[in-house]
Amino acid sequence: MLFRPHIWIKNVLAIDRAFVEKYGFKGFILDLDNTLSMHGNPAAENGIFEWLDSMRELGVKMVIVSNNTKKRVAPLAAKLGLPFFSFGCKPLPLGINKAKKLMGLPRKEIAVIGDQIFTDVLGGNVSGIRTVLVEPFHLEDKLGFRFKRKLESIFFKRDYSKLERK
Numbered sequence: 823m824l825f826r827p828h829i830w831i832k833n834v835l836a837i838d839r840a841f842v843e844k845y846g847f848k849g850f851i852l853d854l855d856n857t858l859s860m861h862g863n864p865a866a867e868n869g870i871f872e873w874l875d876s877m878r879e880l881g882v883k884m885v886i887v888s889n890n891t892k893k894r895v896a897p898l899a900a901k902l903g904l905p906f907f908s909f910g911c912k913p914l915p916l917g918i919n920k921a922k923k924l925m926g927l928p929r930k931e932i933a934v935i936g937d938q939i940f941t942d943v944l945g946g947n948v949s950g951i952r953t954v955l956v957e958p959f960h961l962e963d964k965l966g967f968r969f970k971r972k973l974e975s976i977f978f979k980r981d982y983s984k985l986e987r988k
């Protein structure tokens with residue numbers, strides 16, 4: 823099922839040593855907006871820097887693949903100390919494949935991690951890479967996002983009622 827994530831967690835901060843070892847992950851292809859940072863926010867969410875350090879200590883390679891512009895992605899990626907590909911074209915495998923090549927890891931050791939089913943999860947699944955769906959840090963109020971969330975909730979009964987609205 824191309825729209826179904828392999829693993830569904832609250833957010834990346836739930837990923838720890840036990841998680842990495844359980845699934846045998848050695849590399850993460852990370853979405854940016856709502857996965858590491860609130861959409862459009864120039865800063866990362868609380869705990870992200872420490873989490874990235876903990877993953878680096880475990881030897882996990884990480885690359886950001888975002889569909890957003892270089893102007894949006896580059897400054898935050900620099901702050902986070904991560905390589906990135908902007909205009910990632912998810913769910914097409916373009917950016918994901920570039921990230922995979924950069925990490926030099928086989929598919930089975932990589933996870934695509936993101937908050938959107940139609941870009942992150944679908945993109946990982948069509949690339950033959952396991953996917954981890956996170957709940958967005960903050961819900962978007964823009965109509966397009968609401969439409970996508972609605973579609974997602976129809977497909978997956980994703981319950982946003984418990985999530986905080988900004």
Ligand SMILES: [Mg+2]
Binds near residue numbers: 936
């Ligand atoms: Mg996102």
